[in-house]
Amino acid sequence: MARTLLITGASSGIGAATARAAAAEGWNVALLARSQDKLAALAEELGEAALPLTADVADFGTLETAVARTVDRFGGLHAAFANAGLGVDRPGTEGGDPEEWRRVVDTNVMGVLHTAKAALPELRKTRGHLLLTGSAAGRRHVKGSVYSATKWFVHGYGGNMSEEMREWGGRCTVISPGMVDTPFFDEAKPDKLQPEDVAGAVMFALNQDQRAEVREVFIMPTY
Numbered sequence: 545m546a547r548t549l550l551i552t553g554a555s556s557g558i559g560a561a562t563a564r565a566a567a568a569e570g571w572n573v574a575l576l577a578r579s580q581d582k583l584a585a586l587a588e589e590l591g592e593a594a595l596p597l598t599a600d601v602a603d604f605g606t607l608e609t610a611v612a613r614t615v616d617r618f619g620g621l622h623a624a625f626a627n628a629g630l631g632v633d634r635p636g637t638e639g640g641d642p643e644e645w646r647r648v649v650d651t652n653v654m655g656v657l658h659t660a661k662a663a664l665p666e667l668r669k670t671r672g673h674l675l676l677t678g679s680a681a682g683r684r685h686v687k688g689s690v691y692s693a694t695k696w697f698v699h700g701y702g703g704n705m706s707e708e709m710r711e712w713g714g715r716c717t718v719i720s721p722g723m724v725d726t727p728f729f730d731e732a733k734p735d736k737l738q739p740e741d742v743a744g745a746v747m748f749a750l751n752q753d754q755r756a757e758v759r760e761v762f763i764m765p766t767y
């Protein structure tokens with residue numbers, strides 16, 4: 545039976561590239577994001593293996609519903625990729641906007657917690673895999689203190705989840721890319737990582753034998 549991967553932030557960039565890579569390797573993919581039209585187009589491209597599900601990671605209820613619909617359709621859940629994320633326009637604290645911080649924290653921090661909480665009861669049944677999109681910005685201080693801090697959270701949380709999940713044979717991986725050429729930025733960055741590069745890192749972690757847990761993949765552009 546094909547395994548099933550749920551991906552948040554699947555409407556674009558790293559999430560969409562991961563959906564394509566996983567479907568090409570025979571996974572079923574549940575595609576979550578807020579943009580219904582983009583999800584529908586990707587699902588049409590991927591065919592029967594894809595299930596588009598509108599969800600806002602800031603709203604736990606939409607994730608619970610999405611997990612239930614995924615299990616109804618595919619019969620189980622083997623991996624969940626908490627990948628949805630937002631950047632912050634204004635880098636510093638003095639010039640920052642508290643409302644913008646709230647949106648970023650709700651997405652990058654609460655969104656990861658919501659995705660994990662919704663998926664874990666199903667992952668426990670399959671000794672499944674939780675993957676989180678961190679960032680090189682969560683490994684080093686960068687210009688952008690609030691965004692960077694949300695990604696520090698992801699790193700800390702991922703390490704703890706490895707310990708929490710190992711009690712029942714589950715695994716957790718933090719994917720930490722440097723700059724990737726996605727709509728995350730207003731301008732194209734063709735000389736940086738491509739979303740397919742990061743999708744390859746996700747598949748590397750997913751394809752390890754159950755005895756091996758890749759705890760972090762740190763992937764940087766060469767220039």
Ligand code: NJP
Nearest residue numbers: 553555556557558578579600601629679721723724726728
């Ligand atoms: O960006 P983009 P990436 N609920 O803008 C979704 C991290 N990262 O692929 O809801 C649900 O193409 C949004 O969908 P929609 C970054 O922090 C990036 O680069 O339809 N979904 C879209 O599918 C993030 O964690 C770089 O608007 C929500 C997706 O998130 C992850 O990579 C470097 C949502 C964003 O896709 C994917 O970003 C790095 C919500 N509330 C880490 N809010 C980089 N690009 O350089 C947003 O180190 N989404």
